[in-house]
Amino acid sequence: MSRVRTRSGRAARIQSQKAVQTRVAPVRRKMNPLEVLDQEAIERIHDASMAVLEEVGIEFRDAVALEHWRQAGADVVDQRVRIDRALLMELVGKAPSEFPVQGRGASTGFMMGGDTSVFCTMKGAPFTRDLDGVRRSTTEADVINFARLTQACPSFHMAGGFTCEPMDIPVAHRHLFMMRHHMVETELPLFGIGTSRERAEDCVAMSRIVAGDVMENATSIFMHASGNSPLVWDEAMLEGARVFADAGQAVLCSPFVLAAANTPADVAATIAQVNAEALAAIAYMQLYRPGTPVVYGQYTVSISMQSGAPMAGTPEVALITTAIGQLARKYGVPWRTSANHASSKSFDAQSGYEGATTLLTAFNAGANLMLHSAGWDEGGLAICYGKFIADDEQNQLMARYAGGISLDRFDEAMDAVRRIGPAGHYLGDSFTLDHFRSAFAMPEMMDFNSFEQWTSSGADDMAKRCRERARLLLDEFQPPQMDEAVRDELDDFVARRKEQIDPTFR
Template sequence: MIKGGIEGGKYRILSEEEIKMIHESSLKILQQTGIKSENEEILNHLSKIGADVDFKEGIIKFSPALVEDAINKAASKVLLCGREEKNDLVLEGKRVYCGTGGAALNVLDLETGEKRKAVLKDIADIAKLVDALDNIHFFIRPVVAQDISSEFLDVNKYYTALSNTSKHVMGSAYSVESALKVIAIAEEITGGKQRLRERPIISFITSWMKSPLQLADSTTLVLMKIVEEEIPVALSSAPMAGSTSPVTLAGTLAQVNAEQLSGIVLTQSINSKAPVIYGGIPTVADMRTMNFLDGAIELGILAAACAQLAQYYNFPYYAWGGLTDSKIPDIQAGYEKGMTLIMAALAGANYIHNAAGMLESTTTVAYEQYVIDNEIIGMAMRALQGIEVNVDTLALKVIDKVGPGGNYLAEAHTVKHMRTELFFPKVSDRSLREEWISKGGKDARERAREITENILAEHKPLPIPSEVDKKIKSSIKGLIKF
């Protein structure tokens, strides 16, 4: 296992001058073009804090001074905790963590391999699976449970996730009321309101921006309440180059950065103590079909660039990577996931979501893909570790002892370092062909399926204490236990 939080940042796709040009362009967008809202409460609030608001057209413009003031107030470090401290994440600088994500409607059934609708039990089983996979550092609910009514969807996805993993849990909330119920569940688990703020075992994603430059008003109101409550929140905006942002990657970066900075102004004006995470996650449109592309190399390029922008402002960064447009766990899934993940990680993106399990442009998940992606993430984290150069690792004494024509296998130095220097995969097959054939000649998907089945049969996540669990179920209506 390689622990999360290793520093990236070796990959620099933008120069310092280019970053400043993007920043200045974003300020011009906010000052000249502005963003749009049709909600009176939002317009009134932004007007009161000094934004230039055209109430008739719903256009909000921000002066550079207002934006710069918010940048200076925003958090440079955000703590996201697990129910067990070993799973805590510290988002700052260029520290890298990878985890799940998505809102897939479909699952490739583990037994049949056929596509089916996602249900709440899938959230439970995937959380349990992820709990046992060391290289997946956090859990975002990956599917929309289609057997649960919308009234009880948010509370059940969080409760089910928290019941089946001790890793940090992030998700969305579709209303202020449901967000407050989710927070109440987490407060019961942690031991109260103040304790949850000290050790936030949950956080929220808010897709509050409908690119280009228009607020999703109902989600923005949820965002405002979460910020008031001082719970960590990611400001997700995902423009598509060529469709909802300029086809040029530089233009897309200027726009998505402007969107993010408007969110920083909004959230800091409500609560400057709020743990807010910069969340520009642009991709590109397929110019032949206008489909949303997740496996495009440009997604990795844009994620790396957004990591640099977040670092320029000293913001934690909610990124994405490890994505694919492939429909099944195949070769295409492997190379698209590997490329988009490693680019974000090497750039030092802090919180890389959608890095495990997702297929078909985040519309489908496969259980065995989580196991495969756990291995891809492990390889990426090993790449971030780099090479430790010191007297011991240079090994001059051992080289001299073994001498020309010798062998290092039996040396104590080899035994001491082999498990920390070398990455040992569990899915990849490295045997000779004859041995591989003798074991059934299984491909990576088959091997991953067997590992998945074993974990689901044997792994026991840390349970929520029974008395706490009873209290939660008695106070929150509509909860289902898995």
């Protein structure tokens, strides 16, 4: 990889700073979550969700799940399952309100749920906007690079696992290499791939190789079970979810909502449908294996009625997200939303506005898992190196915001007011000298210099500054330690499974 050229001014300062920073601790939110619905409205939506599951029903397109529901006393006709609300809520009540998460690294543990929020990168992009700002198909080299950036950037507590899709690797074997690279290049808990029973089994087996006994007491690998809205859970997702549940690992139960396309063209009704879909999956996981750690998921965007394209950062999506947070707290389960979403086709003002809106909404709504919190553009079709770095910095800033206002040094700071008095300044005061580095955030990727300073430093825009930072992090990357025998076992597993899997498997 080419080195970043030596520059004067800001670029030189970015180059000279230590590339790997201390990881931000899992965020403990100090502010009460925003609520957009009163209690009467929440109960009305809850009741509507229950009515959907009792009267309309939901399809479980999986013979094993249908038999489980039949034995539990649900009304099962063909693939349609109608679930009595008492049974449903009894099952949902068995889901843990919090559960431990731990990667292979000793310092990567946290509790999922409660007042804790954690960041995870985006997942699944088939296209990449590269280090030169050019859009192209994602390659295996990009998978490795983004795994390394996930490890090197300080805001991430989880790795995406399938952060981007290497189009130069056949589909049949792709999951093996995506998992392998994230397990080697990061030490974080991560998402596995459960789009078939076989892929889920491979991911869990690989995680056991690298995480070992950690998986006996904590979640090291998550399954992202994506619903097929409206009101369908497919066999592939349910098969994968059962594999993860059998391993004692967590399942994200996440309807996939394009509001007004696969939900009604109404905000409240969309919330009711999403709630019914998510609760049905959460209840099933508890029916299958009581106590399975689950996350209430929702991926929601609205669509343009002109083009049909997904739109991020809109007011309706913010309202839906915030209301889902209220419902998840009602049921006592951790919940996920998406952060730093953008539909823009370049790393531009639209991308920034969309990402800022979704990130701020996620924190104000009190989400536990901030998914897709770096790199997301084009509605998830593209991952952008520059935006990945910018999002990481925004995550760090938002973590400080969510931590609220501390009074730990308040009395000492007020003593400075008494010392300085009217018409003075605090720049040389002892309190300022002791605390200025930590008192206020000092972002590196955003430019706060004068026009003249910015011009003399090269007049680079933020996208270029972020790409330079990505190059620097990759040039200086040091992989987390892994026992050589563990790495050999992991590589042997990948090689063996590659030979065993039918290359035509989809």
